[in-house]
Amino acid sequence: MQNDLETAATFVQRWSEAAAGGNTARCTVRNILDKIGDKWSMLLVMTLATGAKRFNELHRQVPDISQKMLTQTLRDLQRDGLVARQVFDTQPPAVEYRLTGLGQSLIVPLGFLINWADEHFSRIDAARIAYDTRD
Amino acid sequence: MQNDLETAATFVQRWSEAAAGGNTARCTVRNILDKIGDKWSMLLVMTLATGAKRFNELHRQVPDISQKMLTQTLRDLQRDGLVARQVFDTQPPAVEYRLTGLGQSLIVPLGFLINWADEHFSRIDAARIAYDTRD
DNA sequence: GCATGCACTTACCTTGAGGTAATCTTCACC
DNA sequence: GGTGAAGATTACCTCAAGGTAAGTGCATGC
Numbered sequence: 001m002q003n004d005l006e007t008a009a010t011f012v013q014r015w016s017e018a019a020a021g022g023n024t025a026r027c028t029v030r031n032i033l034d035k036i037g038d039k040w041s042m043l044l045v046m047t048l049a050t051g052a053k054r055f056n057e058l059h060r061q062v063p064d065i066s067q068k069m070l071t072q073t074l075r076d077l078q079r080d081g082l083v084a085r086q087v088f089d090t091q092p093p094a095v096e097y098r099l100t101g102l103g104q105s106l107i108v109p110l111g112f113l114i115n116w117a118d119e120h121f122s123r124i125d126a127a128r129i130a131y132d133t134r135d
Numbered sequence: 136m137q138n139d140l141e142t143a144a145t146f147v148q149r150w151s152e153a154a155a156g157g158n159t160a161r162c163t164v165r166n167i168l169d170k171i172g173d174k175w176s177m178l179l180v181m182t183l184a185t186g187a188k189r190f191n192e193l194h195r196q197v198p199d200i201s202q203k204m205l206t207q208t209l210r211d212l213q214r215d216g217l218v219a220r221q222v223f224d225t226q227p228p229a230v231e232y233r234l235t236g237l238g239q240s241l242i243v244p245l246g247f248l249i250n251w252a253d254e255h256f257s258r259i260d261a262a263r264i265a266y267d268t269r270d
Numbered sequence: 271g272c273a274t275g276c277a278c279t280t281a282c283c284t285t286g287a288g289g290t291a292a293t294c295t296t297c298a299c300c
Numbered sequence: 301g302g303t304g305a306a307g308a309t310t311a312c313c314t315c316a317a318g319g320t321a322a323g324t325g326c327a328t329g330c
């Protein structure tokens with residue numbers, strides 16, 4: 001807890017240095033946040049967190065992703081070095097996707113964020129209702 | 136460290152329970168990730184982390200946001216109860232934006248994520264270059 | 271009396287993320 | 301020899317996020 005706050009404080013300081021210079025644009029954080037923001041990347045990372053999965057296995061666990069976006073998002077994650085694609089030379093060829101070490105390291109901070117979302121969603125929802133029904 | 140991994144492990148377990156049921160859709164996490172994913176929300180939250188700011192002060196610190204999106208994003212954050220808007224009855228009226236308690240609580244997990252991004256960006260960048268230049 | 275700053279609002283337009291649907295190849299099963 | 305599954309790719313289309321630009325009302329400074 002104390003440790004969390006220190007980490008956050010450290011960050012805020014670094015951020016404000018950047019902000020003071022007006023260069024919050026085109027920073028690494030923006031780059032990463034874009035990824036995290038896209039509709040499917042983090043969903044797939046979390047789904048792969050439990051272990052390697054094949055293409056259609058992933059599709060079954062995240063049913064509302066289209067095949068196109070599943071392929072495309074997996075390619076992007078591969079390109080970023082977060083996911084490894086392994087083709088097994090069987091007949092027919094099987095393809096397995098797994099998190100790399102880099103991908104696994106993302107689970108920790110992402111887990112914090114998702115825990116936060118889980119814990120605070122009711123308050124956000126209440127705030128929305130209050131805002132929408134204010135006179 | 137040990138603590139981080141435990142937290143992540145807890146999360147992965149909860150996620151996999153949800154994924155097994157195929158209901159990764161329309162969950163609270165998707166809802167929050169959509170916010171975080173939008174181009175400006177988290178940038179403004181982090182900029183406000185250092186203290187209350189006025190409209191044009193924010194605009195100066197995040198120069199590449201348009202006035203329209205600044206207004207709109209602040210409204211959204213207000214609606215979600217992350218940011219409070221305070222109008223001072225001076226002439227001309229001054230308007231100040233500050234993080235609420237809820238907003239401040241977001242800084243902690245968001246800080247972890249941004250630290251991760253900062254620490255690992257070079258590896259991601261290297262992976263991208265390797266991927267793009269592979270034969 | 272003109273420009274400038276503050277805090278917006280509105281109308282219009284562009285771009286690209288993502289969806290839909292069709293197609294492909296290879297194999298196994300019946 | 302027809303069907304279906306695995307693992308994609310491709311063409312086409314839609315929609316909303318976000319950008320641009322202009323305008324508004326009020327006040328101070330030159």
